[in-house]
Amino acid sequence: MPSSTTVILSNSTVFPDRKSAIKKLKLSVSDLPMLSCHYIQKGVLLTSPPSSFSDLILSLKRSLSAALSHFPALAGRFTTDHDGAVYLICNDAGVDFIEAKAKHLSIDSVLSPLDVPICFKSFFAFDKTLSYSGHYKPLAAVQVTELADGVFVGCIVNHAVVDGTSFWHFFNTFAEINLGKGKISNSPDFDRNTAFNSPAVLKFPAGGPKETFDGNSRLRERIFHFSREAISRLKLRANGGNMSNGNCDAVETLGKQLNDGWKIVNGKQNDDVSGGKLKISSFQSLSAQLWRSVTRARKLNAAKTTTFRMAVNCRHRLQPPMSSLYFGNAIQSIPTVALVGELLSEDLGWCSALLHRNVAAHDDATVRRGIADWERSPRLFPLGNSDGASVTMGSSPRFPMYNNDFGWGRPVAIRSGGANKFDGKISAFPGREGNGSVDLEVVLAPETMAGLETDPEFMQYVSVSM
Numbered sequence: 001m002p003s004s005t006t007v008i009l010s011n012s013t014v015f016p017d018r019k020s021a022i023k024k025l026k027l028s029v030s031d032l033p034m035l036s037c038h039y040i041q042k043g044v045l046l047t048s049p050p051s052s053f054s055d056l057i058l059s060l061k062r063s064l065s066a067a068l069s070h071f072p073a074l075a076g077r078f079t080t081d082h083d084g085a086v087y088l089i090c091n092d093a094g095v096d097f098i099e100a101k102a103k104h105l106s107i108d109s110v111l112s113p114l115d116v117p118i119c120f121k122s123f124f125a126f127d128k129t130l131s132y133s134g135h136y137k138p139l140a141a142v143q144v145t146e147l148a149d150g151v152f153v154g155c156i157v158n159h160a161v162v163d164g165t166s167f168w169h170f171f172n173t174f175a176e177i178n179l180g181k182g183k184i185s186n187s188p189d190f191d192r193n194t195a196f197n198s199p200a201v202l203k204f205p206a207g208g209p210k211e212t213f214d215g216n217s218r219l220r221e222r223i224f225h226f227s228r229e230a231i232s233r234l235k236l237r238a239n240g241g242n243m244s245n246g247n248c249d250a251v252e253t254l255g256k257q258l259n260d261g262w263k264i265v266n267g268k269q270n271d272d273v274s275g276g277k278l279k280i281s282s283f284q285s286l287s288a289q290l291w292r293s294v295t296r297a298r299k300l301n302a303a304k305t306t307t308f309r310m311a312v313n314c315r316h317r318l319q320p321p322m323s324s325l326y327f328g329n330a331i332q333s334i335p336t337v338a339l340v341g342e343l344l345s346e347d348l349g350w351c352s353a354l355l356h357r358n359v360a361a362h363d364d365a366t367v368r369r370g371i372a373d374w375e376r377s378p379r380l381f382p383l384g385n386s387d388g389a390s391v392t393m394g395s396s397p398r399f400p401m402y403n404n405d406f407g408w409g410r411p412v413a414i415r416s417g418g419a420n421k422f423d424g425k426i427s428a429f430p431g432r433e434g435n436g437s438v439d440l441e442v443v444l445a446p447e448t449m450a451g452l453e454t455d456p457e458f459m460q461y462v463s464v465s466m
Contacts, residue, residue, distance in 0.1 A: 006102040006122035006145060013094040013138075017065040020072035020090040027078075027086040027160060028196035029371050030314075030329035033381035034159040035086070035132040035202070036209040040167050041124040041417030043143075043154035044404045045107065053146045057099055060153070060406070063178035064097065064142055071170050071188055073161055073327065074140040078132075084201040088139075088161065096141035098125050106148045111413055116221040116441070124154040124417035128215055131160040132208035142174075153406065154417065163329040165313055168399045175404040188327035195318055195371055196330060202378040213384025213422045220449040221421070221441065223429075228436040230461040231282050238285035238352035280352045283397065283428070284359065286438060288352035290426065291391050293458035294444065295343055297451025298389065302341030306389040308355065310334045312362055313396075319364040332370050333381070334358050340389070385424040394420075395427040397438045402430060416441065423448065 027035075049056050068075045076090040102119065110117055121127060125141040139161050143154040155171045162170065166188070173184050226234075291308045300306065314330045315322040322330055336358045343351055385392070401414045414429050423445045431437025444452065452458060 005104070006100050006119065009099045009101060011096060011098050012061075014061055014064045014068065014097045014142075015094040016068035016072055016075050016092050018069040020069075020075070020092055022072050022090045022190055024090060025073060025088045025190060025192060025328075026197065027088065028192070028194070028328060029198045029200065029374050030163070030196045030331055031160045032086060032202045033374070033379065034329060035130070035204070036212055036380040037131055037159040037383055038419035039126045039129050039131060039141075039156050040159050040162065040164075041126070041154065041156050041419040042167065042171070042401075043120075043123060043152055043415055043417075044401070044411035045110070045413040045415060046151045046153065046406065046411055047107070047409060048147075048150055049406075049408045053151075056151065057144060059178060060142070060144060061097055063406075064095070064174060066177050067170065067174040068095065070173060070184060071327065073190065074157065074170065076139060077136070078134040078139075078160075080135070080204075084203055085199075086160075086202075088134075093138070095138045096125055098141065098143040100143060100145040102145055103148050107150045107412055110147070114222060116223060116415065120152075120415045121418040123152045123415075124156050124419075126156050127418055128211075130209065130211065131158045132204070134158045134160065135208075140170075150412070152415075153404075156417070159329075159420075161328065163313070163331045164311075164395055164399055165315070165324075165330070166327045168401060169325065169327065172400055172403050175406045178406045180407065186325050189323040189325045190327055191323065192328075194322055194326065194330070195368060196314075196328075198371070198375055200375040200378050202380070209380055212380060212382050213386075215422070217423060218446055219421065219423060219443050220446050221443045222449065222453075224440045224442060224462045225431060226286060226438045226440070226461055227431070227433075227463040230463055231286060231436060231438060234289055234348075234461055235280065235282050235285045238280045238288060238348050240349055280349070280356045282436065283438075284352050284355045285348070286440070287393055288348055288355055289458060289461065290440065290442075291355075292343060292348065292351055293452055293455045294391055294424065294442075294448065295340055295389070297444075297448045297455060299451070300340045300389055302339070302344075304340045304389055305337055305387075306340050306343060307387075307391070308336045309390065309392045310336070310355070310359070311394050312359065314362075314367045317363060317367050332362070332367060334362055383420055384422050388423070391424045391426060393426045393428060395429060395441075397428045397430045399430070402432060402434070414439070 072090045075092050075094050076088050079089050080086050123145045125143050139158040141156040145152045295306050311331050336354050402410050421443045425443045427441040429439040
């Protein structure tokens, strides 16, 4: 398996090419809980560019500088005032840019192993750095690592500054500028006049918060690929369809509808994509199957409670809706609970319906109740799996990850670093072929992963593991 011997060649600071017109931004009810989370680490694996690596570095630095002028918050630093309120000062202090090489590694050598190789952790700066560190560290970094036949561009951003939506907005814009487009497609919205803006203060101990989970546990990490057709079959089963008679027409119909199932329609997730007959979405069906199979692999007591947590974007759930281009965190966690025995004895449709009802009920009033509850008792986001029975779903197959074309083609693969990973942490990526395919990055205790890999109910849907 590839090793993690990545050599750092240089580390420099890139500044915005224009001074920020924004002076400061107050961290919101959705930003503050993330101060105990690691910086987000996501990156794209690309084939080698037609230019030299040194020319690529110069081009990427120029493009990053231009991108930062559109996203000045990323070039700033945090400060805490005498009342305990945390602000992001847009002082143009810049971001880190790291040039590295790992030319003993090829694209095939990092993608072919069953488990995700440890070398990917070395493709990212700020390993296991808590977001509170943005008081004295840059809020973002880019690391570009040259491989034997490819390049990995790793983007690292403070999680108290961005959620997944804002992270990929910036990363896409960075790529778009390098591609040579004169004008960016979507400018970020820094308006802080939202429901998440609050006078509530989150108090921290001297030196800042600690990790909320054990970052040194033994873990395995693997990516499971689900084709459009496999997810069509899952969705049909979750919605009460019978596959035993080879219901191919229904699968084909679902396949045609599948892409719409990921979309937002009229401000709401399009869960009902067939005129009222199919209520459970593709992603809810896949999440339910994963929850069942991981819970079974853990061999838990039937009377124990298990929890599935899903992060949801609240921009379109509020009324009136927030701008879809709002830059910052606008997420809440939806927990769904069940008894282990019940989860495993009932069918997939029952489990999927639990998830569906919780997601569908997370409307404007629910978002505002969550904000008010946090204001009454400000607290950090409790990442982790303290009871050994939780699954946490992050990221989204809706994020435009494969839009990161820096000028010579779409990414070959998406990979993440070691940030915010623990037993039961799942991240959803779009499949490279699109059309509703999904990759699940699954992090589990070794014995649980072994159980999942031998679970026929789960593995029948896995077409290729990457």
